[in-house]
Amino acid sequence: MSAGDDWATRYLAELQTQRRLSPHTLAAYRRDLAELAQLAGHNDWATLTHADIRRFAARLHACGQEPRSIARKLSGWRGFYHWLGQHSALPANPVDGVRAPRRAKGLPKALSVDDAVQLMEGNRRAHAEPFELCNRAMFELLYSSGLRVSELAGLDLAAGKDALGWLDAEAQEVVVTGKGNKMRRVPVGAPARAALAAWLAVRPPARDGSNALFLSKRGTRISPRVVQSRLKQHAINSGMPVHVHPHVLRHSFASHLLQSSGDLRAVQELLGHASITSTQIYTSLDFQHLAAVYDKAHPRAKSK
Structure with a gap:
């Protein structure tokens, strides 16, 4: 038995007797330490360095382990070395400062074009209440202009001294101040303009003295949380098969626009992204759309 194995046995015994960890948790710690022993090879655990642990983490990642799993192993190793430092002349904890690889950023969810149209047209009544007209205008504008929900909630009826965003009905666009105080102008499509006109025809005066474009049922500026709800x-109510939140409409705006135009720079400007890198993720969504079209239409796409 190596010195490392002896230290690990003592550590696990202490976890069991003093911290009274469950058998399942102890088994997980045992597996993590066994993996550390395998990675360390014949090296004494007490001599492992920060660089060694970073190399081990990179090797685990290269072998296909998920960042979350690697982070859990590093946490277990860090706890072991903290304990070892209390029972030996360990100069420093070699796991301190070592982080797991970042998790791959998932593709944003976006509705299909048909689902987006169904959502915009769904659940309409001939004689809608004012708040229903407000909802319709908000949802149409989110999808039409790709606004963040905070940008939508902050819109005013017109430009003012302290306005962060406003509706320019004459120019048929909205002007918003997004992240980094970056101002941009975004066109408003015809259905959204019609929905806004219907809402403005019944919009009551704001009770909070604001110039807010969209109001809550109490007559105050609507909050992002209420828009989301x-x-x-x-x-x-419209029968959507997936959970829909405001950012889904922003993603749908971007991916549908890119599918039709292929102009990544234009989509970047309309979304208000400071870097093209943030916008490039939609090229993956666009490829998914193209791949689906190929699979459906090409005679040699699918094996017989």
Whole structure:
């Protein structure tokens, strides 16, 4: 038995008797330490360095282990070395400062074009209440202009001294101040303009003295949380097969625009991204759309 194995046995025994960890948790610690022993080879655990642990983490990642799993192993190793430092002349904890690889950023969810149209057209009544007209205008504008929900909630009826964003009905666009105080102008499509006109025809004066474009049922500026709640319920009532939140409409705006135009720079400007890198993720969504078209239409796409 190596010195490392002896230290590991003592550590696990202490976890069991003093911290009274469950058998399942102890088994996980045992597996993590066994993996550390395998990675260390014949090297004494007490001599492992920060660089060694970083190399081990990189090797685990190269072997296909998920960042979350590697982070859990590093946490277990860090706890072991903390204990070892209390029972030996360990100069420093070699795991301190070592982080797991970043998790791959998942593709944003986006509705299909048909689902987006169904969501915009769904659950309409001939004689809608004012708040229903408000909802319709908000949802149409989110999808039409790709706004963040905070940008939508911050819109005013017109430009003012302290306005962070406003509706320019004459120019048929909205002007918003997004992240980094970056101002941009985004066109408003015809269905959204019609929905906004219907809402403005019944919009009551704001009770909070604001110039807010969209109001809550109390007559105050609507909050992003309320927009999110109303959209979620509207999606359920419209029969959407997935959970819909405001950012889904922003993603749908971007991916549908890219599918039709192929102009990544234009989509970047309309979304208000400071870097093209943030926008490039939509090229993956666009490829998914093209791949689906290929699979459906090409005679040699699928094996017989």
